[in-house]
Amino acid sequence: xxxxxxxxxxxNVAEGNPLTVKCTYSVSGNPYLFWYVQYPNRGLxxxxxxITGDNLVKGSYGFEAEFNKSQTSFHLKKPSALVSDSxxxxxxxxxxxxxxxxxxxxxxxxxRP
Amino acid sequence: xxxxxxxxxxxxxxxxxxxxxxCDPISEHNRLYWYRQTLGQGPEFLTYxxxxxxxxxxxxxxxxxxxxxxxxSFSTLEIQRTEQGDSAMYLCASSKSWTAGWEKLFFGxxxxxxxx
Numbered sequence: 001x002x003x004x005x006x007x008x009x010x011x012n013v014a015e016g017n018p019l020t021v022k023c024t025y026s027v028s029g030n031p032y033l034f035w036y037v038q039y040p041n042r043g044l045x046x047x048x049x050x051i052t053g054d055n056l057v058k059g060s061y062g063f064e065a066e067f068n069k070s071q072t073s074f075h076l077k078k079p080s081a082l083v084s085d086s087x088x089x090x091x092x093x094x095x096x097x098x099x100x101x102x103x104x105x106x107x108x109x110x111x112r113p
Numbered sequence: 114x115x116x117x118x119x120x121x122x123x124x125x126x127x128x129x130x131x132x133x134x135x136c137d138p139i140s141e142h143n144r145l146y147w148y149r150q151t152l153g154q155g156p157e158f159l160t161y162x163x164x165x166x167x168x169x170x171x172x173x174x175x176x177x178x179x180x181x182x183x184x185x186s187f188s189t190l191e192i193q194r195t196e197q198g199d200s201a202m203y204l205c206a207s208s209k210s211w212t213a214g215w216e217k218l219f220f221g222x223x224x225x226x227x228x229x
Contacts, residue, residue, distance in 0.1 A: 009153075034216060043117065043220035044156070044204070090155050094216055099169055100146065101216055103155035 002027045004074075004091045004104040012110045013081045021076040021107045023091030032094035033074045034101065035065055039087045047089075050074060061085070081111045115139070117221035119205050125227045126195055133191045134224045138207030144215060145188050147180055148204040150223070156204055162188060163210055195228045202226075 003026045013019045025031055035047040048059025055067045065076050076089060091104040118137045126132050138145050143164050148156035159178065160170040164185040177195075182188040192199055202225050206218040 032216065036218075041222070043222045044206070044218070045220070046217045049214075049216060092155075097169075100158050100161055101218060102158065103148075105153070105155045 002093045002095050002102055004033075004093045004102065006089075006091055006104040006107045008107050009105075010108045010110065012112065015083050015111050015113050016080050019078050019081045019085070019109065019111070021089050021091075021109060023074045023076065023104060025072050025074055025091075025093055027093060028096060031067075031074075033065075033067065034092040034094075035059065035063070035074075035076050036090045036092060036103070037061075037087050038090065038106075044090070047076070083111045083113055085109060086111045117205055117207055117219050119203075119221035119224050121224055122222065123225045123227075125229065127229050128197060129194055131191065131193045132195055132226065133189055134203055134205075134226075136188045136190070136205030136221060138187070138205070139219055140186075142207035142209050142219070143185065144208045144210045145182055146206040146208075146218060147188070147190050148206065150202045150204055151200075159190075159203075192226075195226075197228045200226055200228045 005024050033050045036044045037047050038044045048057050050057045050067045058064045063078050067074050088106050090106045092101045120135045146161040147159040150156045160180050162182040165182050177193045180190045202223040204223045206220045208215045208218050
């Protein structure tokens with residue numbers, strides 16, 4: 001079965017510093033991976049996806065994610081964090097039947113001024 | 114896009130009562146999903162529709178849960194004989210199945226259910 005794991009419940013970063021939110025995956029076949037973000041009192045929003053091609057995927061709000069097949073990882077990154085990036089981030093994978101998205105448990109990102 | 118809307122935003126009910134939630138997807142989206150999210154967890158898949166057809170239902174979903182999408186537009190999720198364990202945020206999402214990017218789900222703000 002397809003699954004993702006987010007090993008960190010919380011990540012704390014100072015504004016202006018680079019940030020990384022970690023995700024590892026377990027899939028049979030080709031991985032289809034995604035990041036979603038949930039801001040306070042707002043619905044989940046799509047950030048970016050990896051289907052195939054370049055290992056570095058660019059998404060919304062200056063975020064990017066690095067796909068690493070040998071380490072089965074898909075870490076979310078941003079070169080310079082903003083306080084407004086504080087939110088809950090979910091890594092996700094497409095299930096093998098291509099019918100739904102399976103989400104990880106989430107990582108709370110807190111950016112201090 | 115007017116976005117995905119869910120109603121009500123909050124629902125408080127007593128154990129054993131029935132509740133119904135409504136979701137209005139983005140108008141041109143033919144896929145509609147229901148997820149459930151509890152504190153500290155990611156969204157858990159419940160069921161999904163393509164047009165009016167319910168194509169998949171989670172095996173973890175109790176028979177007390179039923180969903181409909183009668184005309185392929187809005188959807189309702191009903192929980193019968195609610196239990197305290199049903200307390201959660203119920204999320205609705207929609208997408209277009211005919212595009213390569215169907216995985217880009219658009220979520221509503223959710224309905225927070227509290228069962229007393």
